[in-house]
Amino acid sequence: MSTLTDVTAQNSPAPGPAAEHLSERDSASAPTAPAVQTSLTLEEIQKLLPHRYPFLLVDRIVECVPGQRAVGIKNVSVNEPHFQGHFPGRPIMPGVLIVEAMAQVGGVLMAQQPDLPEGLFVFAGIDKVRFRRLVVPGDQLVMTVELLCVKQRRFGKMQARAEVDGQLVTGGELMFSLLS
Secondary structure: OOOOEEHHHHOOOOOOHHHHHOOHHHHHHOOOOOOOEOOEOHHHHHHHOOOOOOOOOOOEEEEEEOOOEEEEEEEOOOOOHHHHOOOOOOOOOOHHHHHHHHHHHHHHHHHOOOOOOOOEEEEEEEEEEEEOOOOOOOOEEEEEEEEEEEEOOOEEEEEEEEEEOOEEEEEEEEEEEEEO
16 A cells, blocks of 8 residues: 655745845755746647536636646636526526536646656545635636645645635645546
């Protein structure tokens, strides 16, 4: 039986306020953080995820630190097919689709893990998810996913949260499994 690999322990902690005052000499000798790709376009997301319209629920990745975290956005539009029946006269984005959107941001993060076997990441579990606010057409959903651990290079666990206008909408833990 293998143990969980704590990804946060492998990476150096985030610098505190004191780190802002490092001289150039000090920062040159400091350990370097993983490369940050600040943005992924829809086309780049489609290279990493198998989802397509109407089930691709991430419009852009605005921040990605491979092996650590990713931040993605979804622009919620009244033209999306689920709003026809959920609910007529009062469109509300279904909670399961909010969780799926967070999972897709997690999928982008997992797809960028080095040395993973080929396959498809699927849900293995959803824990501690709470819905705190409605998401309606016109909202921009900002989803942040942080990788907590990877087990046997086949299972991943993440902390995810979705916000609209800086207010928490949904949050919880998502688990992924790699199907070969």
